[in-house]
Amino acid sequence: MITSHANKGVKEVIQLVQKAKARRESGLYIVEGVKMFLEAPEEAIEKVYVSEEMSGQMPKTCQEKIEQLCANRSVSYETVSNDVFRKMSDTKTPQGILCVLRQQHYSIEEMIRKENPLLLLLEDIQDPGNLGTMFRAGEGAGIMGVIMSEGTVDIYNPKTIRSTMGSIYRVPFTYVKSLEEAMSVLREKEVTLYAAHLDGAKNYDTCVYSRGTAFLIGNEANGLRKETAAKSDTSVIIPMMGKVESLNAAVAASVLLFEAAKQRRAEEL
Numbered sequence: 001m002i003t004s005h006a007n008k009g010v011k012e013v014i015q016l017v018q019k020a021k022a023r024r025e026s027g028l029y030i031v032e033g034v035k036m037f038l039e040a041p042e043e044a045i046e047k048v049y050v051s052e053e054m055s056g057q058m059p060k061t062c063q064e065k066i067e068q069l070c071a072n073r074s075v076s077y078e079t080v081s082n083d084v085f086r087k088m089s090d091t092k093t094p095q096g097i098l099c100v101l102r103q104q105h106y107s108i109e110e111m112i113r114k115e116n117p118l119l120l121l122l123e124d125i126q127d128p129g130n131l132g133t134m135f136r137a138g139e140g141a142g143i144m145g146v147i148m149s150e151g152t153v154d155i156y157n158p159k160t161i162r163s164t165m166g167s168i169y170r171v172p173f174t175y176v177k178s179l180e181e182a183m184s185v186l187r188e189k190e191v192t193l194y195a196a197h198l199d200g201a202k203n204y205d206t207c208v209y210s211r212g213t214a215f216l217i218g219n220e221a222n223g224l225r226k227e228t229a230a231k232s233d234t235s236v237i238i239p240m241m242g243k244v245e246s247l248n249a250a251v252a253a254s255v256l257l258f259e260a261a262k263q264r265r266a267e268e269l
Contacts, residue, residue, distance in 0.1 A: 054096025132163020
């Protein structure tokens, strides 16, 4: 059992949890908790760490997966003292299991292979919880992918990962240097670009989203840049009652995505 904070593997995990640079350079990231471990794709798992407390009361499903990983892929498995595990964890109440995974890589071309794709384009989203919620809502609405500007928060930030509730494993995504170039690629594939904007030309529920559709969502504080919004095909607004001017970025994305999902289900009937 690992009992030292100076252990090489422990120090690696702490770096991956705390520093985006370490995640970028290593191509690795950390997930925590029973649910995230059980849903993690086996081929991406590099190492598994379990706390001393968890090792004595591990759920059968976790034990079986660990045994399978060690037998099939020779994955490294370590037990660590409770004190060391708390240092490795990003949460106040650690669940006692975390693993190191290899990062996934996708392309825009993969996202638009299917007919009539449904996509999110995100410009400089800063809040990890918002980004994670968009992934979770996107999966629920049947999204094919998320395209993000380089100024968007790191998808592998532990807070973002927790907010995805596992959707990070199943929703393709990519960062792009130029969102405008990505928009041009989508337009060539007959994907209509809808910019969520306070000065939207149309109410969101008056548009048709049953064909190729991409929703552009901007920074929480500033919204979409004027240049980005101007290059969309249509700007849409979610009408507000009372004194509320707008919705949280993740909530707005969810409203738009599920309107598209509703229309697509209706067309299938």
